Amino acid sequence: MxxxxxxxxxxxxxxxxxxxxxxxxxxxxxxxxxTREPLTLTNVPxxxxxxxxxxxxxxxGVKIECHTVPAxxxxxxxxxxxxxxxxxxxxxxxxxxxxxxxxxxxxxxxxGPLTARCGxxxxxxxxxxxxxxxxxxxxxxxxQAMGAEITVEQGYVQARTTAAGGRLKGARLFTDMxxxxxxxxLMMAACLADGETVIENAAREPEVVDxxxxxIAMGARISGAGTDVIRIRGVERLSGTTHRIMPxxxxxxxxxxxxxxxxxxIRLTQTSSSYLDIVIDxxxxxGCEVTLEREAIRLKAPARLHAVSVRTAPYPAFPTxxxxxxxxxxxxxxxxxxxxxxxxENRFMHAVELIRLGADIKIDGNTAFVRGLQRxxxxxxxxxxxxxxxxxxxxxxxxxxxxxxxxxxxxDRGYEQxxxxxxxxxxxxxxxx
Ligand code: EPZ
Numbered sequence: 142m143x144x145x146x147x148x149x150x151x152x153x154x155x156x157x158x159x160x161x162x163x164x165x166x167x168x169x170x171x172x173x174x175x176t177r178e179p180l181t182l183t184n185v186p187x188x189x190x191x192x193x194x195x196x197x198x199x200x201x202g203v204k205i206e207c208h209t210v211p212a213x214x215x216x217x218x219x220x221x222x223x224x225x226x227x228x229x230x231x232x233x234x235x236x237x238x239x240x241x242x243x244x245x246x247x248x249x250x251x252x253g254p255l256t257a258r259c260g261x262x263x264x265x266x267x268x269x270x271x272x273x274x275x276x277x278x279x280x281x282x283x284x285q286a287m288g289a290e291i292t293v294e295q296g297y298v299q300a301r302t303t304a305a306g307g308r309l310k311g312a313r314l315f316t317d318m319x320x321x322x323x324x325x326x327l328m329m330a331a332c333l334a335d336g337e338t339v340i341e342n343a344a345r346e347p348e349v350v351d352x353x354x355x356x357i358a359m360g361a362r363i364s365g366a367g368t369d370v371i372r373i374r375g376v377e378r379l380s381g382t383t384h385r386i387m388p389x390x391x392x393x394x395x396x397x398x399x400x401x402x403x404x405x406x407i408r409l410t411q412t413s414s415s416y417l418d419i420v421i422d423x424x425x426x427x428g429c430e431v432t433l434e435r436e437a438i439r440l441k442a443p444a445r446l447h448a449v450s451v452r453t454a455p456y457p458a459f460p461t462x463x464x465x466x467x468x469x470x471x472x473x474x475x476x477x478x479x480x481x482x483x484x485x486e487n488r489f490m491h492a493v494e495l496i497r498l499g500a501d502i503k504i505d506g507n508t509a510f511v512r513g514l515q516r517x518x519x520x521x522x523x524x525x526x527x528x529x530x531x532x533x534x535x536x537x538x539x540x541x542x543x544x545x546x547x548x549x550x551x552x553d554r555g556y557e558q559x560x561x562x563x564x565x566x567x568x569x570x571x572x573x574x
Contacts, residue, residue, distance in 0.1 A: 143553075145546040145560065147537035148569035149519055152442070153405030155566045159393050159412035160186035160557040161386035164462075165348040167247045168325040169355055169386060170194045173203060173227035174254035175332060176359060178381030183224040184411075185386060186557045189550070190245055195225070197241045197248055201255075204228040232259065239265035239296060245554075249277050250322055253330035256289050256300045260307025264298045279316045279323040286312040287327075287334055304335070311336025311375055319344050319455040324371070325352055332361040334375035343371045346456040347387060347416040355384040388412040391462045392556060394420045395531045397440050398466040399563070401429050402473060402539040406441040407566055414438050419459050423449050423467065427474060448476030448513050453484050465491045465532035472500035473539050474513035482507045491529035494522040498536050498544065519544040527555040534559070538568055545573075 161184035170191070173180040185191060185207075199205050206226040235255040242248040242265040255262035266277065277298070281291050284300055287309040291300045302309055311334045316323055324344040329352075331338035343349070345367055353366030359382050362374040393412045400407040401424055414421060414433040421431050421438075428443035448471050453461040461484040471478035472495055482488045489509055492502045497520045501512040519542030524530030530551040537544030546552075549572070552559055563570045 142547065143549050144573050145534065145549045145552070146571050146573050147519070147534065147544045147546070149517075149538050149540040149542060149544060151538070151567055151569055152403045153400045153407050153538070153563075153566040153568060156408040156410060157396065157562045157565050158410045159388045159396075160184070162186070162348055162351070162389035162391075163188055163190055163555050164321070164391070165351040165387050166191055167194055168250050168322070168329070168348070168352045169384065170198060170225070170227065171250040171254050172329060172352065172355055172359070173198065173229050174201075174232060174251060174258050175329060176379040176381055177230040179226050179228045180359070180381050181224060181226045181383040183383065183385045185223045185225050186389065187223060188557055189554045190247065193241065193245045194247070197237055197251065198227065200238075200241070201235060201251075202229070202231045202233040204231060229258075235259040235262045237264040242267055246276070247322060249280060250326055252280060252298060252300065253284065253326035256284055256302060257309055257330040257333040261301040262298070264300075266293065266296050266298060279318070279320045280326045283314045283316070283323065283327040283340075284309070284330060286314055287330060287338065288312075309334040311338040311373075313339045313341070315341045316343070321346050321349065324349055328353065328363065328366075328371060328373060329356070331373035331375060332356055332363070332379060333377075334373075336375055338373045338375065340371045340373075341369065343369050344455060345369060347390065351387040355382065358382040358384060390416040391460065391528075393417060393438065394460075394463045395466050395535070395556070396562070396566075397421075397424055397438065398463075398470050399535050399538055400440050400566070401427060401442045401446060402470040402535050404442045404444055405566070406439075408437055408439045410437045412436065412438060419457065420463055423451060423459070427470065446470060446474035446513075448474040448478040448511070450479040452481040455484070461485060461488060462528050464488060465528040466535055468492065468502070468509060468511055469495060469532035469535040469539075471511040471513055472498070472502070472517060472536060473515070476513055478511045478513070480509040480511060490525040491532045494525070494529070494533055495536055497522050498540050500536070516541050518542055521545040521547065524548045524551040527551050531556065534563070538563070
């Protein structure tokens with residue numbers, strides 16, 4: 142398995158381009174299932190999760206054509222942004238098998254589109270420890286309210302529409318908690334339902350809005366995306382379109398944190414600050430100077446950060462996907478930070494690894510107390526999940542000496558060309574087998 146070797150202590154400096162958003166690209170790829178016409182997505186990030194989703198769709202009968210964008214359009218920092226055209230006219234196997242789903246929970250995003258398009262779907266429950274029946278119960282309840290008959294047997298969700306002609310029916314849906322992919326699944330299913338669907342307590346994440354904008358371009362009739370009430374008036378069919386995927390706000394925030402923790406000064410292009418208000422506010426509270434341009438963000442870090450406390454919650458509050466990165470920057474800040482995680486019940490797995498680097502962190506339930514130190518000492522650490530790995534990279538960059546991060550396949554799921562981008566910012570990092 143690959144490892145990342147980091148020689149810490151160098152302030153990051155320079156400019157890189159941000160890639161397309163993983164968490165927008167994944168539902169957008171599934172939107173192709175809703176139409177017989179080709180859907181072209183541009184600014185597609187080259188990530189393992191994206192190739193996993195493409196493989197999943199291809200085995201259903203979706204024809205996929207990947208093409209890189211002419212060199213002239215290559216973003217600064219050398220990232221070649223790819224485009225993908227998906228043609229689901231030959232969709233004939235509405236099944237998402239366990240061996241593919243177990244590596245990526247987001248595979249559940251095919252459930253709504255397949256049920257709406259084919260009148261049936263057979264999707265494996267995601268595998269893994271932190272789940273069980275719970276994490277997709279809202280997806281299931283919503284589809285049942287729209288008239289789907291759903292059974293869960295041998296680890297598979299089996300859905301079929303009961304109405305004549307296989308169409309779902311519009312319904313008023315309430316989710317017990319804010320769920321991003323739950324909102325996306327139900328919004329996609331509602332596009333082809335007979336009648337109007339209202340989703341109350343909907344997720345307001347920018348990736349939900351990006352998906353809605355693409356669906357509207359395909360002929361869907363959606364209003365309220367970005368608010369907690371989304372209305373969808375079903376149509377008979379959707380057409381194809383070409384849609385550019387929004388920039389990745391979490392990748393953006395991750396590099397801003399890496400510069401903040403190393404006392405650096407960087408500029409991120411092909412991105413937008415409009416979805417990162419609270420993250421940028423927190424970085425400014427920590428003592429960073431942040432300058433916002435139309436499609437770029439600059440950050441100049443102080444010699445040493447002030448500790449900054451965060452509490453995660455659904456958008457527009459502080460994103461849970463930035464919690465691990467903020468724990469990392471607080472390990473070398475001045476003062477003590479309180480980090481409260483309210484979305485996931487066990488999202489502190491990075492804390493014990495940061496403690497191996499010398500960090501002073503106390504965990505009490507869903508709260509972490511981080512007392513900042515002058516410096517961390519490099520060590521060997523292990524990545525456990527995508528954003529936890531990012532926090533270890535940040536801490537390794539800030540630490541003195543060498544840090545070796547194991548199991549970095551987690552990183553490859555969500556960060557395009559991470560070591561190349563870090564190297565372009567002057568970091569001493571390399572991938573070792
Ligand atoms: C999305 O996951 C993101 N993934 C996650 O990003 C992100 O952390 C999460 O939203 C929260 O912002 C994608 O968009 C592909 P949820 P999702 O449904 O949709 C519970 C990353 O690092 N729940 O909003 O799966 C659930 O257990 C990933 O890029 C149910 O109980 O998250 C969690 O506690 C990690 N039943 C909470 O709700 C359900 O049916 C929020 O989950 C659905 C969710």
